Amino acid sequence: MSKKETKIYKNVWKPGTEDAAKKFGFIRPEDIIRKNVQKKPTSKIDQILTGWGNYVKSHFVELSPELKAESQKRLEICDPCNMRDRGTCSTGRQGAHVVTGKLMKGCGCRLAAKALSPGSVCPLGKW
Ligand code: SF4
Incomplete structure (x- = not known):
């Protein structure tokens, strides 16, 4: 060239x-x-900002139906989970990872925002 x-x-x-x-x-x-x-995996801060950004957007603009459906599915898994404490994945509780069996603490995230962050994962591997 x-x-x-x-x-x-x-x-x-x-x-x-x-x-x-x-x-x-x-x-x-x-x-x-x-x-x-060259797409890099997203950092923790990127996941948090994406989740909160989408949470705010969800109140003002229409999010994609796929993202909404995925978020709803995640929240339905969180609902009966022992780690959930008033809308937060509690850092004061422990649970076994569904794949490794390793005891893990909650992430401390607000679930409504975390569920809207596509790059986020459940600390227990449930989603
Ligand atoms: S993110 Fe995982 S560990 Fe936390 S409340 Fe939801 S299902 Fe439970």
Whole structure:
């Protein structure tokens, strides 16, 4: 790729412009694969902010039906759980992980927000 082509390639390939870039031949298949693989697992703070962000959004805008359904499913699992204490996954309680059997403490998260964070997991492996 020439210097001029590289410059055009960089200017054209911005989020949402992949189709245009592909049309002019500035995206190579290996770049698309690399871009998709580079997604990192989300950090704890990212999970918390995503959950609370979606919780706030759920009161003002319409969330995707898939996210709502997933959240509802999670909350139905949390409801009868011994670790739940007034809407929070209690850090003062312990339970056995459903896969490893290891004793785990609750995460301390507010369940209504945690359930809306797709990257979050139950400390007992229930979801
Ligand atoms: S997140 Fe898991 S451990 Fe916590 S209350 Fe829900 S089901 Fe129980």
